[in-house]
Structure formats: structure tokens, C-alpha cells
Amino acid sequence: MLTFRRLICLLLTLGLLTISAVAEMPNPTLDPNANPYDETHPELLEADQLYCTSAILIEQSTGEVIFEKNADLTMYPASTTKIMTVLLGILNSNPDDKVTVSYNGSAAAMRAIDSEATVISLQEGEELTMQDLLFGTLIRSGNDGAVAIAEAVAGNESTFVALMNQTAHDLGMNSTHFMNPHGLHDDNHYTTARDLATLARYAMQNDTFRTIAKTTEYKMAATNKQRSRTLTTRHRIMLPQYNKTDNRYYYAPMTGIKSGSTSLAGYCYVGSASLNGVDLISVVMYSSQYGVWTDTKKLMAYGFSQYQHVTISELYNLNPISIYTSAYEIDDPNQGQLTLLCQPQDATQAALAELSTTKKRIDYLSENLRDLVTVSYTRDFAAPVSAGEIMGTMTYVSDDGTPITFNLVASRSVARRSNMPLTYEEIVAMTQGQTGIPIVPETVIPVVVILLIPTIALFIIFRVHRRRKRREDFSDGIPRS
Structure with a gap:
């Protein structure tokens, strides 16, 4: 009888040890209804x-x-x-x-x-x-x-x-x-x-x-x-x-x-x-x-x-900025329209401009980049423009608040129309001596003539109108003054 009790106790002890061992080694399994990975x-x-x-x-x-x-x-x-x-x-x-x-x-x-x-x-x-x-x-x-x-x-x-x-x-x-x-x-x-x-x-x-x-x-x-x-x-x-x-x-x-x-x-x-x-x-x-x-x-x-590697420049190129120049040649293939390229100002800015983000975030940035950047132009849009010439800057602020600045450069050259008169901005710059263009008669005389033509025309029209008026008054018996 004592031997039997000892045997029962041993079996119970072994059972408890087995349960303990199993408890120490949890073994979760996959859901049998799960799709294969x-x-x-x-x-x-x-x-x-x-x-x-x-x-x-x-x-x-x-x-x-x-x-x-x-x-x-x-x-x-x-x-x-x-x-x-x-x-x-x-x-x-x-x-x-x-x-x-x-x-x-x-x-x-x-x-x-x-x-x-x-x-x-x-x-x-x-x-x-x-x-x-x-x-x-x-x-x-x-x-x-x-x-x-x-x-x-x-x-x-x-x-x-x-x-x-x-x-x-x-x-x-x-x-x-x-x-x-x-x-x-x-x-x-x-x-x-x-x-x-x-x-x-x-x-x-x-x-x-x-x-x-x-x-x-x-x-x-x-x-x-x-x-x-x-x-x-x-x-x-x-x-x-x-x-x-x-x-x-x-x-x-x-x-x-x-x-x-x-x-x-x-x-x-x-x-x-x-x-x-x-x-x-x-x-x-x-x-x-x-x-x-x-x-x-x-x-x-x-x-x-879920992530893709992209740069701000690549996002910009999906919808680049285009400007319309003035004083371009009549035969300009794009009628003066000029696309601006986006280039980081230096290696540091280039590194900052690289993003690794979700596809959803990329879609958002590509659709809303124009609203997320600040653009400043550094020159007017009058031709001539040389390919690679800096036209302005674009600044994007990253999620951590770091400003990333790019140069906006001309994608092509735009020639100036021959014999095209100076623009108002060029005249102002000349008179202020900021453009380096010498003020010589060959430059000034055409400008003066262009500015005087409307005045002379108005004067002639006024004179003709006045003479006609006097004749009409005289024919009605009204003495001339």
C-alpha cells in the first residue's frame, strides 16, 4: 500500500513538473484560417x-x-x-x-x-x-x-x-x-x-x-x-x-x-x-x-x-514652375515660356533634400509642394535669359523645422528680340547707374524718341481738333476770339 502511494505521489510530481515545463515554453500558433504569408x-x-x-x-x-x-x-x-x-x-x-x-x-x-x-x-x-x-x-x-x-x-x-x-x-x-x-x-x-x-x-x-x-x-x-x-x-x-x-x-x-x-x-x-x-x-x-x-x-x-526614397527636387520636377518672359524673339519656340529647374544650393542642402517616407506622404507632397514652399525671384523676367541662370530661390521647411534652399535656374536660353526698346526696369536701372550700361547718345536717343512720340502725337491731334473747332464756330457767325 505504501509503495502504491509513493507511486501515485511520484506520478503527480512528474505531472506537475511537466505542466510547469510546458508553462515555461509558450508556443502560440498561427490562426489556421490565416492566408499564407x-x-x-x-x-x-x-x-x-x-x-x-x-x-x-x-x-x-x-x-x-x-x-x-x-x-x-x-x-x-x-x-x-x-x-x-x-x-x-x-x-x-x-x-x-x-x-x-x-x-x-x-x-x-x-x-x-x-x-x-x-x-x-x-x-x-x-x-x-x-x-x-x-x-x-x-x-x-x-x-x-x-x-x-x-x-x-x-x-x-x-x-x-x-x-x-x-x-x-x-x-x-x-x-x-x-x-x-x-x-x-x-x-x-x-x-x-x-x-x-x-x-x-x-x-x-x-x-x-x-x-x-x-x-x-x-x-x-x-x-x-x-x-x-x-x-x-x-x-x-x-x-x-x-x-x-x-x-x-x-x-x-x-x-x-x-x-x-x-x-x-x-x-x-x-x-x-x-x-x-x-x-x-x-x-x-x-x-x-x-x-x-x-x-x-x-x-x-x-x-x-511602405517607404520610398525621393528628393524634393524629384517632387518639384513633377510639377515645375514656369514663367513667361518678356521681350523674347518672335520666333521663340515656346512663346517666351520658361521652365525653371530646381537645384540644391550646396552639398549640405542636397543631403537635407533627400527624403525616405511613405507613399501616402509622397503623394501629399507632390500634390501640395507649391503650397509648402516659399519662392523669391532675384531678377526680372525680361529676355535675354541664359540657360542655367539663377532666376530665384525656393525654400522648403522639413518636418523638423530645418529650411532647405534651392536655386531656381533657367532650363534654356531665351533670346531678346532685336531692336526691342528697353523695359521700364532697365531704364530705371540705367538712370540709377546700377546696371553698368553706359549712358551714351546711342542708347539714350532711341529711348527719348520712343518716349516723345506719344507726346508729339497728342499735340498734333489737339492742334487739328482746335482748328476744326474754330472753323465751325466761324461758319455759325460766332466771331473768333
Whole structure:
């Protein structure tokens, strides 16, 4: 009887262990009714072609949402929490600051909380730099490193967590609440995909964070407790060959940032990628072990498919400015009409004039560019005009408020009509001595004659009319005065 009871207990124990093991390895599957995903047409991505429960994709510079799936659903962030931890470490310390690890920040303390917790093997009393802590925590997801950063910045975990929550509030992450600096599960430690995208976008504006995020291998210096050690990321999506035969999850444009997983959070990844001047941030939450990478690749490929590279000059050329010149030759093929070309004033302006934006934005700019620019002309429109001659300037103000100036130049030459009298503007300029044209009789006499002809004509008409009037008055018997 005792043996039978022991057998029952053993079976129950094994059952519980099996259930626990399954719980630690969530494996979401695709919707069986989803359309097959076509890698050759990433622009056709649909939400049910992702393994994850929640996701979002944004453009980094503007925060524009490109794709989302249950982005406001409350989720557990797991180790993506460390994005906030590392960022606050960067903002509130110096890379060379010396940090002494307490017991709470040691690997032993972390393993006592969770035997499977990822660590960078810190020991109590170990002394190392803040830079090593920051790299180790983000690259290898060291839970011990996260606590060490928290204590170094704020003195203790609780004060640091308060700083985390205040920063989240300041960033508008209104659906986020932190309970620790590492992301080990707590029911009151939660966020959303949208909030994590907001955090990642803010973090990637920091040069140091961007450098750490894109680093796949880092060598920590030797300490008073350990030899130097090299840490390598486990992000399959950032490694050309995670193993010798399998690189199906690698995606070359990736530039970071952080993965995370727990039994209740599933597999999560906050990613960043750059291609052809476009910077994207994706968030995938509660996906499968490998689906987290394919989901991220699908999101990024979709995002890049929505963008085109274009210059302001190319948009301008879709509907260029045309002016009508005066005093042009009678046989001018375009009857004096002159199209103006748009040219950046220098290399700096040319670089600023390059845009990578959505097709929708390009359509808007091409249709409304005339209303979005300021045009100033630097000369009159009288012929002659030489091809390439600057006729004026055009200024476009970018989304970040930077003015971009272009020269408007003549696309062709327009000859002046022979024997054409000077324009009013030319006469004024001559009299003010601003054109450099010498005032000599050969120039002045024709002008004077032209101006006197109407006056002489009026005088003759007046005289003829007056004589006729006198004759009529005399014939009526009215004496002449």
C-alpha cells in the first residue's frame, strides 16, 4: 500500500513538473484560417499572419504607426524591461563610474529568486565600471546587472523603480507599471506594445544606447573577482549564423534592441532596423520561441515596403514652375515660356533634400509642394535669359523645422528680340547707374524718341481738333476770339 502511494505521489510530481515545463515554453500558433504569408510581397502582411498576441511597428523619427495588432493590450514585458533600466543608467551616471556589487545584485541572489534567471555572473563585492554593467545587462540580459545598475543610480531597487515609473509617466507610457529593474514576473509589472515602442523610440535617440543596442559581442574587463569575459548576444535575428547551418532568422537591417521571455510573458522582442535612410521600431509580445524572430522580420519587411526614397527636387520636377518672359524673339519656340529647374544650393542642402517616407506622404507632397514652399525671384523676367541662370530661390521647411534652399535656374536660353526698346526696369536701372550700361547718345536717343512720340502725337491731334473747332464756330457767325 505504501509503495502504491509513493507511486501515485511520484506520478503527480512528474505531472506537475511537466505542466510547469510546458508553462515555461509558450508556443502560440498561427490562426489556421490565416492566408499564407508571401515573402515576395511583404506589403501584404496581415495581423493573423503573426504568431504574437500583440505587436506594433513605428517609424523612429516621427513615431508614425505603420502596423499594429492589439497594440494596447496589457502584457508582461519580461526582460524588455531592461531597456528602461539601461537607459536610466546611461542618463544618470558616467561610463567610468566604479560600481561595487551588493549581494542583491549578484548572480547568486538572482538565481535564488529564479533558478533560470539569466545573469552575467556578478559576485558580491565585485568591482566593475558602469559601462561594463550597461553592455552586459543589455547584450546578455543580465538580471544581476540590472539590479547593480539600479542600486548604483538610486541607492536601492525601490527608489530606482520609482524613477522608472516617473520616466514612463513623463514619456506618456500611461499603460505601464514597473515593479523591478529586470523584468522577472510580477502581476503588477506590465506594459503594452505601444508603450514599449514609445520607450524604444526615446532610448534610440541616445547615442550611447544606440551603440550598446547594436553591439552583438562585448568584452568585459577583468575585475577584482574575475577574469575578463566576452559576452555575445542571443538574438538570432542579429547574427548571420546563430549556428553553423541555420540563419533563417537573421535579418541584416537589424540594429538592436532587446528580447525577453517568461512563462507568462511568452517570447518578446523590441527591435530596431535601418534601411535606405528609414529607421523602424517594432514590438512583438507573447510570441513563440522562433516566431518572435519571424514576426519581427515580417513587420520590418512590411515597414520598409511602405517607404520610398525621393528628393524634393524629384517632387518639384513633377510639377515645375514656369514663367513667361518678356521681350523674347518672335520666333521663340515656346512663346517666351520658361521652365525653371530646381537645384540644391550646396552639398549640405542636397543631403537635407533627400527624403525616405511613405507613399501616402509622397503623394501629399507632390500634390501640395507649391503650397509648402516659399519662392523669391532675384531678377526680372525680361529676355535675354541664359540657360542655367539663377532666376530665384525656393525654400522648403522639413518636418523638423530645418529650411532647405534651392536655386531656381533657367532650363534654356531665351533670346531678346532685336531692336526691342528697353523695359521700364532697365531704364530705371540705367538712370540709377546700377546696371553698368553706359549712358551714351546711342542708347539714350532711341529711348527719348520712343518716349516723345506719344507726346508729339497728342499735340498734333489737339492742334487739328482746335482748328476744326474754330472753323465751325466761324461758319455759325460766332466771331473768333
